[in-house]
Amino acid sequence: MKKIVVLVIVFIGLLLTPGWAGQDLFIKNGTLLTITKGIISGGDILIIDGKIRQIGQDLAPPEGIPVVDATGLYVMPGIIDSHTHIALSGTNEGSVAISSEVRMKDVINAEDTSIYTALTGGVTMVHTMHGSANPIGGENVVLKLKWGKTAEDMYVPYAYRTLKFALGENPKRANMMVVSANPRYPQTRMGVVAIIRREFEKARAYMEEWKRYNQLKKNKKLVSFLLPPRRNLRLEPLVLMMEGKMVARCHTYQADETLEFIKLSKEFGFKIGAFEHAWEAYKIAKELAAEKIGISVFADSWAYKMEAYQGIAYMAAFCAKNGVLVSINSDSGERIRRLFNDAAKTMRYGDLSEEEALKLITINPAIQLGVEKRVGSLEVGKDADIAIFKEHPLSAFTRCEKTIIEGEIYFDRAKYLEEQKKKEQKKKEKAEKKTPKGGLK
Amino acid sequence: MRVLKNYLIFFFVWGLIAAPLFGEVVKPTYALVGCRIHPVNGTPIDKGTIIIRNGKIEATGPAEKISIPEDAEVIDAKELEAYPGLIDAYTQYFLESTSPSTAQRQSRMMAASPPEERSWDKTGFLVVENLKFKKTTLDSLHRAGITTILVSPPQQIFAGLSALINLNGEKLPAMVLQDKVALHLYFTTARGSYPSSLMGTVALFRQSFYDAQHYDLQKKTFLRYPDKVSRPKYDAFLERLLPYVIEKKPVIFNCANLEDIKRAIRLIEEFDLNGYIAGANEAWRVIEWIKKARRPLLVSVDFKPPITSRYANMGEEIKEKAEKEIYPHNPAELQKEKISFALVSGKISKPGDFLKNVRLAVEAGLPAEEALKALTIIPARYFGVDSYLGSIEPGKIANLILTKGELFTADCQVRRVFVDGLSFEVKTAEAKSTGKAAAVNLSGKWKASLVSQMGTLESTWELTQEGNKVSGMIASEMGNWEISEGTLSGNKLTMVIMANIMGQDMELTFEGEASKDKIRGTISFAGGSAEMTATRIPDAR
Numbered sequence: 001m002k003k004i005v006v007l008v009i010v011f012i013g014l015l016l017t018p019g020w021a022g023q024d025l026f027i028k029n030g031t032l033l034t035i036t037k038g039i040i041s042g043g044d045i046l047i048i049d050g051k052i053r054q055i056g057q058d059l060a061p062p063e064g065i066p067v068v069d070a071t072g073l074y075v076m077p078g079i080i081d082s083h084t085h086i087a088l089s090g091t092n093e094g095s096v097a098i099s100s101e102v103r104m105k106d107v108i109n110a111e112d113t114s115i116y117t118a119l120t121g122g123v124t125m126v127h128t129m130h131g132s133a134n135p136i137g138g139e140n141v142v143l144k145l146k147w148g149k150t151a152e153d154m155y156v157p158y159a160y161r162t163l164k165f166a167l168g169e170n171p172k173r174a175n176m177m178v179v180s181a182n183p184r185y186p187q188t189r190m191g192v193v194a195i196i197r198r199e200f201e202k203a204r205a206y207m208e209e210w211k212r213y214n215q216l217k218k219n220k221k222l223v224s225f226l227l228p229p230r231r232n233l234r235l236e237p238l239v240l241m242m243e244g245k246m247v248a249r250c251h252t253y254q255a256d257e258t259l260e261f262i263k264l265s266k267e268f269g270f271k272i273g274a275f276e277h278a279w280e281a282y283k284i285a286k287e288l289a290a291e292k293i294g295i296s297v298f299a300d301s302w303a304y305k306m307e308a309y310q311g312i313a314y315m316a317a318f319c320a321k322n323g324v325l326v327s328i329n330s331d332s333g334e335r336i337r338r339l340f341n342d343a344a345k346t347m348r349y350g351d352l353s354e355e356e357a358l359k360l361i362t363i364n365p366a367i368q369l370g371v372e373k374r375v376g377s378l379e380v381g382k383d384a385d386i387a388i389f390k391e392h393p394l395s396a397f398t399r400c401e402k403t404i405i406e407g408e409i410y411f412d413r414a415k416y417l418e419e420q421k422k423k424e425q426k427k428k429e430k431a432e433k434k435t436p437k438g439g440l441k
Numbered sequence: 442m443r444v445l446k447n448y449l450i451f452f453f454v455w456g457l458i459a460a461p462l463f464g465e466v467v468k469p470t471y472a473l474v475g476c477r478i479h480p481v482n483g484t485p486i487d488k489g490t491i492i493i494r495n496g497k498i499e500a501t502g503p504a505e506k507i508s509i510p511e512d513a514e515v516i517d518a519k520e521l522e523a524y525p526g527l528i529d530a531y532t533q534y535f536l537e538s539t540s541p542s543t544a545q546r547q548s549r550m551m552a553a554s555p556p557e558e559r560s561w562d563k564t565g566f567l568v569v570e571n572l573k574f575k576k577t578t579l580d581s582l583h584r585a586g587i588t589t590i591l592v593s594p595p596q597q598i599f600a601g602l603s604a605l606i607n608l609n610g611e612k613l614p615a616m617v618l619q620d621k622v623a624l625h626l627y628f629t630t631a632r633g634s635y636p637s638s639l640m641g642t643v644a645l646f647r648q649s650f651y652d653a654q655h656y657d658l659q660k661k662t663f664l665r666y667p668d669k670v671s672r673p674k675y676d677a678f679l680e681r682l683l684p685y686v687i688e689k690k691p692v693i694f695n696c697a698n699l700e701d702i703k704r705a706i707r708l709i710e711e712f713d714l715n716g717y718i719a720g721a722n723e724a725w726r727v728i729e730w731i732k733k734a735r736r737p738l739l740v741s742v743d744f745k746p747p748i749t750s751r752y753a754n755m756g757e758e759i760k761e762k763a764e765k766e767i768y769p770h771n772p773a774e775l776q777k778e779k780i781s782f783a784l785v786s787g788k789i790s791k792p793g794d795f796l797k798n799v800r801l802a803v804e805a806g807l808p809a810e811e812a813l814k815a816l817t818i819i820p821a822r823y824f825g826v827d828s829y830l831g832s833i834e835p836g837k838i839a840n841l842i843l844t845k846g847e848l849f850t851a852d853c854q855v856r857r858v859f860v861d862g863l864s865f866e867v868k869t870a871e872a873k874s875t876g877k878a879a880a881v882n883l884s885g886k887w888k889a890s891l892v893s894q895m896g897t898l899e900s901t902w903e904l905t906q907e908g909n910k911v912s913g914m915i916a917s918e919m920g921n922w923e924i925s926e927g928t929l930s931g932n933k934l935t936m937v938i939m940a941n942i943m944g945q946d947m948e949l950t951f952e953g954e955a956s957k958d959k960i961r962g963t964i965s966f967a968g969g970s971a972e973m974t975a976t977r978i979p980d981a982r
Contacts, residue, residue, distance in 0.1 A: 089700070089749060093644075095637040101648065102640040106704060111751040130640075138640060150727075151700065225666040227659060231651045233644055 022050010022384065022406030026061035030070025030388065034378040035077055035355065035362050045075065047384040050406030055380055068409075073401060074392050076358065077377050078124025078385035079339050082296040082365035083249075083276050083329035085128055086114035086336065087143060087154070092131035097171065097184055098199050100163060101233035102138035104130060108151035114333030115147045119411035121337030122387030122400040125156070127369055130164040132251040132276075135171045135192045136199060137164030139237055140249060142369055144385070145403075147410050160370035162273050163237050166251035167192050167261060168307050175305060193260055200268045203238035210239075247273035249296075253307035255280040262291055274327070274368045279311035285322040294325030294368050299342035300349075316360065317350020327365035337400075344394040357394055468862045470494045472509045476518035476843060480833040481525055481817050491523060493839040496862030501833050516864075518843055521856060524813065525832050526588025526840030529795060530820035531693075531719050531739045531785035534582065534590055535606075537573045561631040561645070564681040566601025568592045569620040574611040578792075582608055583858040583865050585792035586848065588840040589618070589830060591785075591820075593625050593693065593719075598642055599649075599678075600625040603693070605824055607840065609860040622824060623691035623717065624684075628701050632939065643704060650712040653679050653686035689715040691824075693739070698747035699723040706734045717823070720787050723747065725774035732778060737823045740775065740815075741787025742798035744768035769798070772815070773806035783820035784812065796849075803849040812849055838862075879909040879929040881957045886978040889915075891964060893971030902975060911936060922949075929955060934962065 025047040032043035032055065044059040045052060061067060085091050089107040093099035118126065125144050130137030142159035169175055171192050173184060186192050209229045216222050240246040248265065252258045252275050265272050274294040275281065279302050281288060281295045288295065297319075302311025312318075320326040328343050330336035343361045346352040352360075366376025375385050384407045391398035403411035471493040478489035478501060490507040492499040500507050509515060572592065582590065588608050594601030603625055605618040628642055636642045659673035684690045692714050694705035702721055709716035718724070719739040723746075724731050731738065744764050746752040752763035775782055784802070786795040803812050821831025829838045839862035846853040858865045887902040900917035904924070911927030915938060927936035938949040951973065953962015960975040 090638040090640055093636060093638045093641040095631075095633070095635040095641070099641065099644075101644040102636075102638065103644070104640060106643040107638075107640045107700075109700065109749055111749055111754070113751065113754050151703070225662055225669045227662055227670065228655075230655045231648075233648045233651070 023408040030075040033076040036377040047407040074389040080125045080365040082327040086333045087112045092133040094133040100237045104141040110151040118336045124385040132166035132170040161246040203235040206235045241270040251276040255283040289323035299345040313349040317346040340393040470513040472513040473518040476523040482832040527816040528589040528820040530591040561598035569604040585796045586842040627695045653682040693717040738782035743788040769805040772802040784815040887975040889975035
């Protein structure tokens with residue numbers, strides 16, 4: 001009996017803890033771009049505890065629930081950025097070539113104003129990553145952009161664990177403005193692949209060492225003086241990858257080394273979550289589709305360095321049409337607010353349909369991050385992560401009006417502008433008070 | 442009065458000279474009569490007498506109950522308040538500068554040799570061996586009522602061991618209460634070598650603690666089974682970590698912002714460390730973590746929002762407002778939740794500012810008696826010296842202060858300080874700062890152009906100058922760089938700029954001249970230099 005009482009108390013306590021459950025909200029009469037279930041005009045969404053409970057026309061809102069009137073507006077799932085570096089204190093552990101021991105979750109900065117910038121563009125989730133300075137970077141992290149909440153509230157524990165890799169000019173330090181007095185190995189593309197392979201060889205040996213130890217441990221005679229191997233935080237993520245518990249996200253440009261990395265993944269039996277940037281992916285679209293490896297790319301703006309010269313405007317659309325899982329990313333705390341514009345470019349260059357274009361910033365990145373069961377489309381049972389736009393989100397004249405995460409409104413343009421106006425007014429009044437009236441000038 | 446003063450000086454000097462001759466010296470006996478006593482661990486006594494003999498508090502109580510010994514020098518303390526000497530448990534006073542000069546740094550950058558291995562390991566650094574006493578600093582500490590300080594080592598990932606100092610003069614051995622108080626850790630980076638990022642530093646902490654645990658296990662297993670296990674290879678760094686990772690001696694984490702506090706708590710819990718949280722001027726923002734962790738807290742009364750704070754990134758106005766109106770509430774908010782803490786200066790480098798900011802915390806709602814505990818008995822407990830420091834009780838060391846007006850009120854003045862039973866008169870005049878004064882103040886915005894063989898780089902500089910110390914940020918299309926050390930001596934300006942160029946941390950050095958509206962000089966970096974000119978952007982207001 002006592003136990004039950006304690007359990008009940010604990011349960012009530014959990015319910016009362018803020019952040020435990022999402023909010024209730026009713027979105028009324030909008031054009032719903034569900035992504036996976038077509039378009040519903042004049043549609044309502046009922047959100048209970050931060051989850052989508054009902055979608056359809058003429059739903060009856062429960063009494064007392066806050067209502068957002070979406071008449072004349074477009075409602076879509078919150079945009080997901082599959083590759084960015086916001087909300088972090090630091091991007092690269094650039095002092096060494098291999099830094100798999102570092103974890104972005106250790107340096108989340110929930111106060112980065114880029115989070116709010118992203119919200120103004122309808123973004124609700126980001127895969128925020130280690131930079132591309134190293135052949136093996138660090139463990140990335142997936143966050144929901146709950147501005148004003150803590151890093152722990154933002155952290156998405158059910159996403160894939162991903163490790164950053166980088167090939168080409170960045171890890172071989174081709175674009176360093178100042179030639180360092182202590183050049184770092186590797187300096188060539190072949191060196192980059194070689195050092196990654198070498199590290200995996202080490203990780204394999206490390207894994208064997210632990211296996212041996214765990215085997216010997218069963219022997220009671222040995223156990224008293226048997227020493228476990230030294231824990232190696234640098235190799236552990238690679239072991240997790242070989243065990244299928246973590247996936248690679250690999251920064252790459254040239255088609256040849258992209259294929260080389262696929263070979264490497266087969267040699268060591270790890271999974272590639274997606275290739276990043278991959279401006280030459282159109283050359284190997286068939287191979288990528290066959291291997292079921294996605295890409296996370298820019299819509300345009302190629303040729304910013306030698307290895308990006310062979311980019312083409314049709315890249316994302318072409319790959320998508322050839323069966324590659326494509327997402328459009330920002331890689332930036334500024335472009336992140338215009339991902340819907342970037343998605344629209346694939347209609348102009350490559351003739352993607354509206355639905356296909358929207359997938360590039362919603363369900364596709366969700367699949368790449370392993371969170372497609374929770375977010376990425378408007379479906380009953382999914383998290384109520386939603387963006388509301390003035391015009392169709394792929395229109396050049398649109399803008400995001402509201403951004404909602406788990407039923408809670410984190411960005412409301414009208415409210416924001418109202419607040420700004422009030423602040424201006426206050427400032428003015430203050431200034432007027434200070435200026436003495438009348439008198440000599 | 443004059444006679445008394447001469448007498449005191451004589452006595453003090455005699456004490457210093459005589460000490461080496463006689464070994465144990467008998468210190469003077471004083472009777473402080475008529476003061477209001479704030480004992481900290483008891484109720485205040487309105488008209489009280491305190492007897493100090495041979496460095497210790499002999500008796501304390503209502504004036505009518507305490508008889509004055511014949512040999513005592515009577516000090517009329519009517520209308521004065523008596524408190525235990527204040528303890529500032531997180532400072533860097535008297536620390537001899539050990540950071541390399543700009544020239545040294547530069548030559549190191551240019552050198553073809555790889556950067557120093559384990560440059561972040563200063564676990565062998567003993568503060569007690571790196572102190573240099575300055576009379577002016579001692580005086581200003583006394584003027585703020587501070588009689589005991591914890592001196593922590595300079596910023597470094599594994600920074601070294603702090604010392605607890607009783608401010609009884611200027612002679613080192615007599616001042617040291619404890620020489621190896623705690624191991625100090627900072628969430629900083631090893632510029633130019635591993636780790637060069639905060640996440641790298643967290644990884645380094647974890648790997649090092651795991652290594653220490655493993656090393657300990659190896660050693661112990663070897664001692665038990667020398668015939669079966671091979672002898673572990675000696676590792677000086679891990680040896681120095683063992684007392685903290687295995688024997689659980691205190692480890693102090695410097696926490697510059699709320700995320701640092703969480704990072705520290707996660708490490709403390711992962712490795713079951715005897716961890717202290719220091720700095721923590723955003724502690725109220727993670728109060729649930731603080732409550733759950735129940736760690737000793739050294740809360741700084743530095744109220745500047747940390748650079749990661751949103752209050753620091755939404756314009757100057759919000760930042761200033763936060764410093765004045767939000768951050769001073771930190772101690773009061775902690776106290777409301779019944780969380781115990783010590784108040785410390787941390788980044789504040791002037792004792793006067795420290796006391797002033799404690800007053801601001803009191804004005805923001807921290808009860809004065811709690812503030813007093815946070816400056817006396819609580820830090821004494823944290824460092825295991827509460828049996829002889831931190832309150833006015835018979836038998837304790839005579840660290841006392843006499844003030845005119847209650848502590849933490851605007852017009853409170855410290856009149857006399859006793860440390861180890863030695864009396865120090867407090868001069869009211871502000872001590873002059875040392876070093877050549879700055880000719881102009883460079884605070885404000887500057888437009889700068891950098892001309893080198895690589896072309897011209899335009900940038901905006903935002904400088905802040907306090908005294909002759911210059912700090913600030915440089916914003917250009919290559920990113921935001923921080924000015925880590927800047928000094929304006931007369932017209933001569935030197936600065937160290939921490940730049941991140943294409944993901945690589947670099948140190949640039951600036952040397953030049955500054956006038957009111959113009960800065961001109963040379964920026965040097967590994968592999969070259971560039972000419973820099975900057976003009977002041979007129980203030981819009």
